Amino acid sequence: MSTQLLDTALLVAREAASLAAERRRGTVTVAESKTSSVDVVTAVDREVEALVRQRLSELQPGDGFLGEEGGRTDRSTSLTWVVDPIDGTVNYLYDIPQYSVSIAVVEGEPTPGDWTELAAVVINVASGREFTATRGGGAFSAGLPLRVNRPESLGQSLLSTGFSYSQQIRTQQAQVMAVVMPHIRDIRRMGAASLDLTALAAGQLDIYFERMLQPWDHAAGVLIAREAGAEIRGWNGSAPDIDWLLASHPDLIDEIESVLVAAGAHFDLR
Secondary structure, three states: OHHHHHHHHHHHHHHHHHHHHHHHOOOOOEEEEOOOOOOEEEHHHHHHHHHHHHHHHHHOOOOEEEEOOOEEEOOOOOEEEEEEEEEOHHHHHHOOOOOEEEEEEEEEOOOOOOEEEEEEEEEEOOOOOEEEEEOOOEEEEOOEEOOOOOOOOHHHOEEEEOOOOOHHHHHHHHHHHHHHHHHOOEEEOOOOHHHHHHHHHOOOOOEEEEOOOOHHHHHHHHHHHHHOOOEEEOHHHOOOEOOEEEEEOHHHHHHHHHHHHHOOOOOOOO
């Protein structure tokens, strides 16, 4: 079943990426703000999600849908499609070539920790690079298997993270990273969680850490990274969710987790 689901996800993701790329050749404007004045959504986000929702309703009738822009649609099957139509909207707005279409199909209740990811696709719209995975079937890009790095030490590890749109929380996150920096090679902040996770899977990063991620931000990327050999952790042994997502090679994760905790990374988000 996972192979058929992946074929569907890939077909729809390619159509969505094509639409996003076509619209990016024109003028992209902000449609509205979300959590703050700098957390934006464009009309293209909504248009791309509407396309994905329509196509999946045709190809997978009865399945649920959970999207960033349009919310949740109930299901009559065991499956839900978790979609970020444009992950990295600010990058998209500024024409920075680091934004993606992210589609995952999950089984079970459509909340992280209650679902099982079955298949996933992430497409970097600007470059056209595709990342895919099926549960137990491995992760691939351009037909080649993906595998996470095993750095020689934490000090030689490249970490990617993201920051909240809340000024108060972002300030605290910056303070945490200032403490973490001496323990690692360097940090990157690229602005699209799905592409951070696929970069980890492809060996282009060694660690990915972020808080305040929504389900559509990480559903596809988590499966791809996990199938490439990454260990993915939430807070205190839970599944990754809005509170905490840490991913790296299994041999590295205990050490970087300890550094993050000691740096105060698990502060109150309220």
